[in-house]
Amino acid sequence: MTTPKDLIQQADRALVAHPSFGDTPRILARVITRYRFGLELFAERLPSLARTVTAIEALDDGEARRIFFDPLVRLALEQAFSDLETGRLQSPHPLEECLPAALAALPLGLSESRMPSRWLVGQDTPKWLWGAAQATDPYSLALQAAFDGVFGARPGSSGKLLSPDAEAQRRLNDAIELLTTLLPHSGVGALTHVEAIALLSARLEGGTVLSAAGGDLTPSTIFLAIRDLGNPWDIAGCILHEALHMKLFDATRSTALVAQPEETIQVPWRNIRWSIVRAVFSYHVYVHLALFKAAALSADDVLLRRFGDPSAYLSHAHATSVERKPGAPGYDRSIDRTRFLGQQLSTEWSHLLTPQGRDFVRWLNDSLEPVSRAVYGDAVRESPPPTVDLTAYRKTRGLRARASPRGECLMVFSPEAPRIHWLDLNAWLIFELSDGRTLPEMERAYLEVVGGRVDAAEARRQLRTGLDSLVRSTLVEPTRQQGEAT
Incomplete structure (x- = not known):
């Protein structure tokens, strides 16, 4: 007889079986190969990197990971990819400074080597903990600036890094042990995509932050408010949550x-x-x-x-x-x-x-x-x-419009961003309905006009797609909207 425990174990294995989305070794191999290939291309445009790139190319994947998954190096690598695609990759570039420093920092990662104290958690792929002590080292300052960019850039947001200590290390080790015991395949796989953990106390848009993924500003890093997470089960769940974001970030690179x-x-x-x-x-x-x-x-x-x-x-x-x-x-x-x-x-x-x-x-x-x-x-x-969506929509003030009934379109000019927008009949209808009505009110009016030609679900989809496009074009603006929590 198959028990729930058997099914849980089967699902745990299934969630690491997909070659593109679940298999961590394959995903990481693609990421590392992408960075190796990127360095080959970058060195052609940044000749000062030639010797460093040759040295990194000789490293095995484990050593290369210490370089590529460092938050500051990875940030510079992704900027270099973006600059390459837009034709702006040229010297001086942040990669020219941090990549040689990262090579010299081995066997530690560049950012880890700048920490005021050394704390590690986890067994299979140990994670280093950010230190919060004030420092004048440019790399430590860059990490602090990246943190401030995530947790201090928006109105109503605030945050501070907390210094790790032996108690924090113990609690994190307990949570990681719990997670990897419960999910020895998918839990371990997700954790492998995390390089660093930062402890914080933060609020975003009025709500307490329990955990967060580093995203573009602090790659390879997850943030945890272990003071607000009361027990190892919840800490383990938050670690899994954010580690999964890191894993999918890596998978969707390719x-x-x-x-x-x-x-x-x-x-x-x-x-x-x-x-x-x-x-x-x-x-x-x-x-x-x-x-x-x-x-x-x-x-x-x-x-x-x-x-x-x-x-x-x-x-x-x-x-x-x-x-x-x-x-x-x-x-x-x-x-x-x-x-x-x-x-x-x-x-x-x-x-x-x-x-x-x-x-x-x-x-x-x-x-x-x-x-x-x-x-x-x-x-x-x-x-x-x-x-119940309480958002109401109205035309942006100051617009000028001219209809072309024969051409079946409406031309709208926005002085704020001086360009003419061409609205087809469907967008024109949605534009006219944006007169202070809420979305449910707009749906009722829209269905009265088009309901005979398309089914209700498709009509609602067309309305929302068209309305989103008008909002992005700044021709229509929401006038009442609730805040969002993660």
Whole structure:
């Protein structure tokens, strides 16, 4: 008889089996090969790098990773790729300074070698911890500036790095041990894509940050607020969450998942629209979190004695926590969000994905589905409750327009960005409906006009696509909108 534990183990293995999205050694090999090839091209335009590039080419992949996955080096490498594509790669370039320094810093990474104290966590692929001490070293200052760019650049945002200590090291080691015990394949694979961990205390848009991925400004780095994460189960879940972002960042360097990245979609647990890219990345995380929670629910007595019973910890339940407060509505659990995103990405939103993106969604869905049924029960098949969107839309002030009925178009001129926009009949209709109505009001009026020619679902999609385009063109602006939390 197949038990839920058997199904969890099968799903854990399935989530590292896909050659493009799950197999970490293959993904990392592609990333490292991309950087090696990039250096060959960069050296042709930056001759000062020739000797350094030759030396790096002689390194094995493990040594090369210490260079390529350093946050500052990787930032400079990605800038060089961008400069190469736009024809702007020329000396002086940040790569000319940091790449020789990174080679000289081996066997440490460049940024790690500048830390005021040396802290490592994890066993298989140890992660180094950022230090927060003030320093005059230019590389340490560059790391601090990158952090400030992530957590201090927007209004209402603030953050500070915290210095690691022995207690933080112990808690992180416990959480990593817990994660890799529960998910010895997918958990270990995700962690391999992380080079560094930074401890922080931060707020973004009025909400406390529990964890974050480094993104473009601080590559290879994840951020954790372990003071606000009350127990090893939640710390482990947040590490998995952010490590999965790092893994998918690496996978999508060579494979495009989204065909129309500019498109946005609506999810029922947020009152503002998401990009389709965010929906894909979120689905990847929620599938793994659902599996992590299923594994936590089936944890044996040895783990419970070692790390405590999750229900015994007093903490604020949230979407990535193991425990869920009784009676919490609709979409507060990862399994609820997973099912919604999987269904939508497989059907209504599938046209926004590439063939590889649709394969990605099928793989995630097929990997989790047996666990989803066995542990969480059958999914509710009825449509999700509609989200009340309070955003209203109006034409941007100061526009000038001239209609061409014979040409079946409207020309709109924006003095702020002096150019003429040509609106076809559909965009013209949406433009005229943008007179202060909310989205539901616009939908009703739009359906009255076009409902006889296309079905309601397609009409709503056309309206939202056209409205998003008008907003991006600054011809229409939202007048009332809620903030967004991650």
